[in-house]
Amino acid sequence: MASFSIEDFVGDGVLKELLPKLLDEGWDNVPTLKIMNSEDMDAINMTQHQKDALEIRTYLHDRALMQYGDKLEASRKCLPELLNLSTEDLSSQFGMKRGHIARFTDRTNPCTDPLPKSYGLTARKITGTPSRNNSIYKNFASINSNKKQNTAKSFARISTNNDRTLEESLADFKIKDGYVFKGIVAAGPVEPRACGCVQPPSVVDKVAPFSALENISVQKLTPEYKIGMERLVKSKTPPMKASEVWRDKPAVLLCIRRPGCIMCRAEAHQLYAKKPIFDALGVQIFAVLHEHIESEVKDFWPRYWGGVVIFDRAMGFFKALGGGKLLKDKFLSGFLFNPRAITNYKRAKAMGIEQNFKGEGEIKGGLFIVGKGGTGIAYQFIERNFGDWAPVAEVIEICARLQNQQQDQGAASKSPQEY
Numbered sequence: 001m002a003s004f005s006i007e008d009f010v011g012d013g014v015l016k017e018l019l020p021k022l023l024d025e026g027w028d029n030v031p032t033l034k035i036m037n038s039e040d041m042d043a044i045n046m047t048q049h050q051k052d053a054l055e056i057r058t059y060l061h062d063r064a065l066m067q068y069g070d071k072l073e074a075s076r077k078c079l080p081e082l083l084n085l086s087t088e089d090l091s092s093q094f095g096m097k098r099g100h101i102a103r104f105t106d107r108t109n110p111c112t113d114p115l116p117k118s119y120g121l122t123a124r125k126i127t128g129t130p131s132r133n134n135s136i137y138k139n140f141a142s143i144n145s146n147k148k149q150n151t152a153k154s155f156a157r158i159s160t161n162n163d164r165t166l167e168e169s170l171a172d173f174k175i176k177d178g179y180v181f182k183g184i185v186a187a188g189p190v191e192p193r194a195c196g197c198v199q200p201p202s203v204v205d206k207v208a209p210f211s212a213l214e215n216i217s218v219q220k221l222t223p224e225y226k227i228g229m230e231r232l233v234k235s236k237t238p239p240m241k242a243s244e245v246w247r248d249k250p251a252v253l254l255c256i257r258r259p260g261c262i263m264c265r266a267e268a269h270q271l272y273a274k275k276p277i278f279d280a281l282g283v284q285i286f287a288v289l290h291e292h293i294e295s296e297v298k299d300f301w302p303r304y305w306g307g308v309v310i311f312d313r314a315m316g317f318f319k320a321l322g323g324g325k326l327l328k329d330k331f332l333s334g335f336l337f338n339p340r341a342i343t344n345y346k347r348a349k350a351m352g353i354e355q356n357f358k359g360e361g362e363i364k365g366g367l368f369i370v371g372k373g374g375t376g377i378a379y380q381f382i383e384r385n386f387g388d389w390a391p392v393a394e395v396i397e398i399c400a401r402l403q404n405q406q407q408d409q410g411a412a413s414k415s416p417q418e419y
Helices: 006-010 016-024 038-043 048-062 066-074 079-083 087-094 098-105 166-173 262-272 275-280 294-300 316-321 331-336 339-349 392-412
Strands: 150-152 185-187 217-222 251-256 284-289 308-311 366-370 377-382
Touching (some): 006 016, 006 048, 038 048, 048 079, 066 087, 087 098, 251 262, 251 316, 262 284, 262 339, 262 392, 366 392, 377 392
Parallel strands (some): 185 377, 251 284, 284 308
Antiparallel strands (some): 217 308, 251 366, 366 377
């Protein structure tokens, strides 16, 4: 699977010399860099070779083929020209393996969950206040760069015939208008195990009490990844209350069962790939670990997750997902006898992800979305089967509704003179 380290992304090609300028202009992480459009490229005076290199590397990153980035870029061919080469040419000129050639030439099957085409934003400067009626289906709030400029960037992608529109991708998770957020609990489906001889562990059907989360003690293990930063925080940060995490902004907290697990890495990778969307919605994203093995954190960050990683020593988030106790499952009954878990494993394996077996792997994870300040839990997803993912479309829909609530509340607090 392609790394989220921007140094790995640009490799030794022509983009490497642009790193200082990219950092200065706020293009400081891979998901954001991948959404540059021609207007953005012109704004920093990229050459045609550099534009072609970025297009090639973005395409390779989506297909976990970054090992060919330097060779393909050095050919000075643009992506359409490379895609038109024969199997023999790709093999002889670039040493591409036949299986990788199939993945490279298949334009409809990226290894990551692609952004729907309708996420597109027009590249422009936002000078006025965004309308309170703006919907997630049309516009996003602007992304704040290090220069505090509100610049909305386009999600220019290579379109495919299989892309669904945003409305279609969210249709299954559409929340009825007028719904008041009191917390939503979701989990993967239940399937018979070993012909019904093995019963799956039960999961809670009520949202965890907010009081169970706000006083959890957590410790920051990594910062949010930016160009050129140290791989890990050099000095340990002091523990803090979890409520500090969402004090100023809503937060998505991805509770990782085990950072070396292939399915956990796949979920983290596909969620962090949507970072520009969460940035636009004003939502922070965090990965939560219940076990701190430094070598495992180094392998996990920033390759599979470039966001902040926090350590929940007392497993408070994981207990909250289980209704006050840890939700656990055995390898034999929870994986080998569980067709849903095996399907999840195959999905992650197809993404080209490596794995190891270090650490505790029986404690189930999940995901929380917590509103700003003390507004409470908006959503929780429970990993019923090993490798279950919270549907990204559902997560984004909830975050969008949180944003709309905040805009409505902010507008209601304004005096008539402020409009």
